[in-house]
Amino acid sequence: MNLFSLVWNYLVAKPLNTFLNCLLLALGIAVITILLLVQTQLMTKISDNAKGIDLVVGAKGSPLQLILCNIFHIDFPTGNIKLAEAEKLVRNKMIKKAIPMALGDSHSGYRIIGTNTDYPQLYHAVLEQGDWWKKSLEVVIGSQVAQQLQLSINDTFAGTHGLSNEGDVHEGHHYRVVGIMKKNNTVLDNLILGNIESVWLMHQEESVSPSPTDSSLLASTLLPAVTAVDSTMEITSLLIQYRSPMAAIQLPRLINSQSNMQAASPAFETARLFSILGVGVEVLNGFAYVLIVIAALSIFIALYNSLKERRYDMAIMRSMGATRTRLLFTTVLEGITMTVIGSVGGLVLAHGALMIIADTVSEVQSTGITGFLFLPVESLLLSASVGLGAVCALLPAIQIYRADISKVLASN
Amino acid sequence: MISTTKLAFNYPSSDSIHFNDLEIAPREDCLLLGESGSGKTTLLHLLGGLLRTYQGSIKVNSNELKELPEKEMDFFRGKQYGFVFQKNHLIHALTVEKNVLLSFYLANLPINMERMKEVLDSLGLYNKRKSRVTQLSYGQAQRVAIARAIVHRPSIIIADEPTSALDDQNCNKVMELLLQVASQNESTLIVATHDQRLKGIIKKQIHLHHAMR
Numbered sequence: 001m002n003l004f005s006l007v008w009n010y011l012v013a014k015p016l017n018t019f020l021n022c023l024l025l026a027l028g029i030a031v032i033t034i035l036l037l038v039q040t041q042l043m044t045k046i047s048d049n050a051k052g053i054d055l056v057v058g059a060k061g062s063p064l065q066l067i068l069c070n071i072f073h074i075d076f077p078t079g080n081i082k083l084a085e086a087e088k089l090v091r092n093k094m095i096k097k098a099i100p101m102a103l104g105d106s107h108s109g110y111r112i113i114g115t116n117t118d119y120p121q122l123y124h125a126v127l128e129q130g131d132w133w134k135k136s137l138e139v140v141i142g143s144q145v146a147q148q149l150q151l152s153i154n155d156t157f158a159g160t161h162g163l164s165n166e167g168d169v170h171e172g173h174h175y176r177v178v179g180i181m182k183k184n185n186t187v188l189d190n191l192i193l194g195n196i197e198s199v200w201l202m203h204q205e206e207s208v209s210p211s212p213t214d215s216s217l218l219a220s221t222l223l224p225a226v227t228a229v230d231s232t233m234e235i236t237s238l239l240i241q242y243r244s245p246m247a248a249i250q251l252p253r254l255i256n257s258q259s260n261m262q263a264a265s266p267a268f269e270t271a272r273l274f275s276i277l278g279v280g281v282e283v284l285n286g287f288a289y290v291l292i293v294i295a296a297l298s299i300f301i302a303l304y305n306s307l308k309e310r311r312y313d314m315a316i317m318r319s320m321g322a323t324r325t326r327l328l329f330t331t332v333l334e335g336i337t338m339t340v341i342g343s344v345g346g347l348v349l350a351h352g353a354l355m356i357i358a359d360t361v362s363e364v365q366s367t368g369i370t371g372f373l374f375l376p377v378e379s380l381l382l383s384a385s386v387g388l389g390a391v392c393a394l395l396p397a398i399q400i401y402r403a404d405i406s407k408v409l410a411s412n
Numbered sequence: 413m414i415s416t417t418k419l420a421f422n423y424p425s426s427d428s429i430h431f432n433d434l435e436i437a438p439r440e441d442c443l444l445l446g447e448s449g450s451g452k453t454t455l456l457h458l459l460g461g462l463l464r465t466y467q468g469s470i471k472v473n474s475n476e477l478k479e480l481p482e483k484e485m486d487f488f489r490g491k492q493y494g495f496v497f498q499k500n501h502l503i504h505a506l507t508v509e510k511n512v513l514l515s516f517y518l519a520n521l522p523i524n525m526e527r528m529k530e531v532l533d534s535l536g537l538y539n540k541r542k543s544r545v546t547q548l549s550y551g552q553a554q555r556v557a558i559a560r561a562i563v564h565r566p567s568i569i570i571a572d573e574p575t576s577a578l579d580d581q582n583c584n585k586v587m588e589l590l591l592q593v594a595s596q597n598e599s600t601l602i603v604a605t606h607d608q609r610l611k612g613i614i615k616k617q618i619h620l621h622h623a624m625r
Contacts (some may be wrong), residue, residue: 001513001523006506013505312501319462319497320560321519323483406462409497410453410594 003326007334014306022342028291029346029381030353035284036377037354041369046072049187050266052122054248056082056236057089057162057255063264070101070237071266073111073187077103077161080234080259087222089238089255094247099239100222102199105159105170110145112159112175112192114199119239123186129153129177136201139194140179144365151177159202170202179267181375185368197234301339303396314400315408328401335393336386342384344365347378413438413600414459414568418468420607428599431455433619434533436600438567441591444604445611446620452604453572455620459602461489473567490519494561494599496571496590500554502545508556515564524563531563535589551582555589562593564611569594571603575610587613 011018050071058066061078061187068075083100090098101120102114113119118131119339120140130153135141141151163165174196183189222235240246242265247267255263281383315326359363414436422428429451436442446452457463459468461477464485470477473492480488494515502511512532516523532538535555554574556608561569571590575583587603587610594601603614611617 001510005510006514006517009505009510064439311500313503315498316501316503316520317493317514318486319460319489319493319495320515322484323486326518372567409462410457 003333004337005332010306010310010334011337014302017302018338021295021338022345023321024291024295024298025339025342025385026345026349029343029385030290030349031284031288031291033347033350033381034354035281035288035377035407036368036375037350038372039281040375042367043372044369046270047184047195049375050270052241053239053266055251055263055265056237056241057086057240057261057263060180060260060262063262064238066264067266067269069103070239071187071189073113074300076080076263077236078117080236081238082401083222083233083235086235086238086258089259092251092254094243097241098222100196101237102196102240103163103236104150104199104240105161106163106165106167107157107159107175107192107200108149108273109165110142110149110190110192111140111163112194112199114194114196114235116195118280120181120188121143122239123184123188125184125279127186128180130177133178133194134270136195136197137173137175138178139175139192140181140196141177141193142181142189142191143183144189145192146177146180151180153177153180161202173198189368202273208259213388230407233313236350237259242251292388296339296388299335299389300392300395303335303393304350307331307396307399310324310353311403312398312406314403315405318405319409324401328397331397331400332390332393335391336389337398339389339392343382414470414472414602415502416468416470419458419470420467421451421463422457422465422467427605429454432510432618433618434584436602436616437600439595439600441594441601441608441614442603443610443614443617444602444620445606445617447606448602450606450620452620456570456572460493460495461485473594479624487520491521492493492566492567492581494564494569496554496557496561496567496569498573498576500557501564502560504544504546504554506545507541508537508543508545508548511545511556512541512559512563515560517536517545519564522563527565528561530565531559534593535559540561550577556594558586558589562597562599564597565597568600569597571601573605573607574603575607580609584613 009017053071056066056070058070059079059081066078067074069077076150086100089095097118099115099118101119103111105112119356120132127140128143130140145151155177158174159170161170175192175198181188215293246412252263252265255261317327318324351371351374356371358370359365415434416431417433419433420428423605431451444455455461457471458466458477461472461480462579464478464482466478470506475488477485496531503514506514509528509532513523513525514527515521516528529538529541533542535558536560537552537555540548540552545556561571569590573585574590578586590603591613593599603610
């Protein structure tokens with residue numbers, strides 16, 4: 001017999017009431033926690049994926065689409081740009097590094113990217129097995145790709161035209177896996193990387209292109225294997241690193257006004273994306289707070305109502321030696337116990353739900369969002385719930401504190 | 413051990429009640445008799461330290477009750493008193509056993525499981541100790557209330573109308589039980605009642621008259 005056992009017995013004596021109160025609070029806390037977890041993880045994913053990329057240059061269209069497609073690999077390309085034009089741009093002194101990207105094919109939903117090894121280096125990718133690609137049609141795959149498609153070194157597969165599963169299969173040429181990257185929680189995990197020539201090779205049957213390799217002329221700055229100023233070759237985009245902060249002001253304007261290409265800044269576009277998504281997040285957050293307020297109200301009402309029937313209990317306990325402060329404390333502890341159970345339940349619910357979602361929904365899986373991440377804010381939520389319980393219980397507790405025992409005992 | 417002098421109490425309705433001086437020796441059993449409205453419950457609450465705004469004096473074990481600070485009064489009450497109320501109100505959320513153990517806990521005494529079992533056993537409630545109090549019959553509930561009042565060996569047992577709802581047979585049983593546990597525990601037993609059947613059981617009787625003025 002102790003204080004907590006007394007409080008616990010009171011709570012268990014009304015299991016449905018207690019359950020409802022805890023559930024209401026748990027739902028509110030769970031929604032807030034899920035939003036926090038997803039938001040935090042998405043933010044870090046986005047900044048990790050956009051790290052080191054100051055500007056994306058591609059065909060004219062939606063700048064957001066350009067970013068989504070070329071950095072996060074979730075939207076479709078805006079079109080192609082001429083390799084010759086890209087080369088001309090890269091000669092600009094403000095550019096420190098430019099990585100060419102050629103998109104268009106996929107394998108079982110995983111995108112095949114034609115690029116150079118600067119691209120994986122941008123993300124500090126490390127090989128788990130094998131080696132980087134050296135020739136056309138050799139590819140290095142991300143860890144998620146290897147795991148989901150059960151691919152290992154020397155396996156071959158045919159690319160599918162387009163970025164969805166419904167495209168035509170390029171049966172003429174097969175890719176061969178030469179390396180598998182270690183998981184590094186960036187987009188690379190879900191990509192298949194090879195050289196740009198492979199992507200061109202795939203599409204040779206459809207568009208008549210000159211053979212890329214036999215040239216004694218000046219080599220392209222972007223793709224040494226290709227003749228410079230080759231007017232027919234196209235790529236999807238360029239990922240650009242600035243040499244100096246000044247470039248951020250001049251380069252985008254230069255590209256957008258003086259070429260057929262467009263430049264989009266990942267930082268600016270993702271900020272814009274978040275301000276669009278922000279409305280939805282705000283609504284959900286508001287909904288969660290409403291749930292929490294309702295839970296608090298419900299706990300308050302439950303304690304207030306039980307006060308009436310417990311008046312006599314309290315008077316009896318006073319007659320048995322309980323002090324006013326002890327009874328006050330009992331009531332406050334009862335409120336706190338409920339809110340702590342509710343918020344712990346909410347946190348468990350949130351993490352559990354995210355674990356299940358991350359395990360079953362492939363779209364979420366590819367973003368790398370996990371339920372196993374615990375944020376420092378969660379302990380803050382927990383301590384706030386202690387405060388909430390105390391506040392809910394305070395008014396009923398004060399009423400108990402003030403009760404006249406003799407009057408209660410004498411009134412039958 | 414319990415003595416009052418010139419005791420008077422003002423009701424909030426500005427009525428006041430005056431009590432004749434009384435003296436109850438240790439281990440003495442005492443009956444407070446009077447019709448309802450005669451101030452029995454008021455006197456019991458005054459003697460039990462539940463009402464503390466009185467004139468005159470109440471001394472229990474040579475402590476003037478109104479001079480004890482409230483907290484000390486609570487502890488004093490917890491250790492020295494055992495109350496049996498008319499309605500044997502038990503804490504519904506707790507089992508029989510925990511209702512009884514509450515006496516130790518609230519009086520800040522060490523939890524004595526042996527004593528609890530002994531008391532429940534002597535009242536024939538041992539096999540009911542894990543039951544919920546809502547599953548008990550009236551008689552069983554009353555015995556639990558008595559067990560709760562005496563388990564911590566108080567020096568004073570105060571019972572308010574313990575027999576008013578009982579038939580003759582049960583009335584005798586309960587009184588026998590109260591007298592027995594009081595003498596076993598060497599406690600003073602004070603019973604307030606309007607039940608005339610008890611007149612023949614306890615010798616020392618204090619009659620309260622409608623003394624409102």
